[in-house]
Amino acid sequence: MGLLSYVARRLALLGLVLLGVSMVVFFVLRGMPGVDPLAAYIAPGLPMSADALASLRRQLHLDEPLPLQYVYYVANLLKGDWGYSRTAAQPVLDALLARLPATVELAVAAVLLSTALGIPAGIVAALRKDRAADVAVRVVSITGISFPVFWLGIILQLVFFYYMGQLGLPTLPSRGRIGDTIALIDPITPMTGLYLVDSLLTGKLAFFGSALRHLVLPSFALSLISLAAVVRIMRASMLEVLRQDYILLARSKGLPTRTIVMRHALRNAITPVLTTAGTTLGILLGGAVVVETVFSWPGMGNLAAQGILNNDSILVVGFTLFVATMMVVVNLVVDLLYAVVDPRVRY
């Protein structure tokens, strides 16, 4: 079985997953009692005649039975027409794609942060099992995951923006992706839409600095969701690997602990962490709703939150589908990465 046919099979599976997701989301939202789906299509407060409403309803097939509406919906989806979002005042797909880079930048930064902190912490905890360092790492990571993210976000804003500002200390930005001034004076030409990447490519270091500073607090708040999981899994996996026979053989060669951990143990122990990081990235891409809202981050989650409040079912269904797609794609990429880490994995 070749790599290509494996990927092809997984992509076919992706189609099935999306069909399932779209069904669930569509029927839940459209079938909700007391909410007229037509409401999603008209501006609130705009007076419309009964005739106009009826003809709009017909035009949108909203007078058909629900299963048929679903068929129309899917047919449109495949044509690239995901509907029009009242909230974003633009087509759903355009609105999501426009906000995708902001969310990707935030989610990737959060996952990188949680692995960069979590992997070393997990290794230290494993090597110092049941000693002070281990206990400290476990307590901190459990405490971290126990805070609600929105609360933690607000605390971070209070401390690093408000209080430090009060004390005349340097502060970190608490909202948005970029400083207002720099965005006006020295804007970048969007290429990938990822501010950090674009500003580096165009050599605008001031822009890069501002974008990076804006990223710190929200990505840290977001990273805490996965940090505890990464630490725990890294620790458990490392302990398991250190018990293996090949570690004893490596020790019998007289290799120092550092080499044994980094060369012999880490690559064997990292696979479960990779899975966690991948899954988390998927979750964060869709689940940044709260953090994006707290930090006024102009990403998809922020838009989706507004959509929910506005009863914009077309947007919410589109958002959910979009997130499900990314989740499946990210998992596929992670599965392919296994083959890089572990030579025994072949597709």
Place this chain on the structure above:
Amino acid sequence: MTSATRRSGAAATAVPVLEISDLSVELSIGGRWIQALDRVGLTIQRGEVLGLVGESGSGKSLTALSIAGLLPGNARVAGGSIRLNGEEVLGKSEQALNRLRARSVALVFQNPTSYLNPVLTVGAQIAEIFELNPELLEAAGGRTRRREAWRQSIEALRLVRIPDPERVVERYPFELSGGMQQRVVIAMALVRQPDLVIADEITTALDVTVQAQILSLLAELRRTVRLTLLLITHDMGIVAQLADRVVVMYSGSVVESSDVRTLFKSPRHPYSKALLETVPTIDGGRTVFRPIRGAMPALTDPPAGCRFHPRCPDAFDQCSRRKPERLALDPGRVVACHLYEGGAVSE
């Protein structure tokens, strides 16, 4: 401390490669320290093959691990001494032990599949030994150290009769058969030109035909590289084939030590006799097995007196009362058994 072995050989004047005397090791089981090795003594001269035999759980592997300072976390040395080339091993720092393992003592273990690191190539696992022993690469000529290490790794594979070593060196362990994997581990041991190789049940996990190949390889290496070998096995057939002298262990103690020929001709300790009878013989066309009745006592609840007495066909009242002393019977032979107390001088 004293050992019969010192009186035993003609080579007693030379400093032995390995001299273990009165080694006691305890294991922590269920919060209690249990005596697992009881004043074990053995000596190996340069170029000699010493067979260490006994059933599973007799303490052979613990003895081996003690020599390399690789006792598991739940074990501790309670007394005695281990001298390697006259130098005390016990009490050495971890760093000094690493030096010792890197160069002087090499271990080969039972199951090559679990003792080779699955994610590193054969070559990487052999060549890393040179990182610790750069002096082995002195004859590098114009080559870089890396390339010279790689070249010598290929040579080591050739030495252990691996066909096509240039290709095997790039392979991962899972791509090789069990017999080839064990040859790789043996190559790792030889590449550092160690003073002592400890082979712990190295053929047990292999097929019978492969066992025979590995044993003939060892016999060949004895001649070609003048191996000094501590050969741990439960198989008297292997001892007969390879060893010069033999030490028989039972339940953590040495019960008899002798040169191989004498032991096979006239075993003294009832346990040695029983062990020799476990080697199947062909008697009038029928294969006869004589298993030793009973099982080795649990370390947590050893019988009083001689630990073998519950299974011993020759046991008498003394045996359950007092632990037998080690007796030097003939030159080169030590037995710990009450049967011989009348006729020999106690140590």
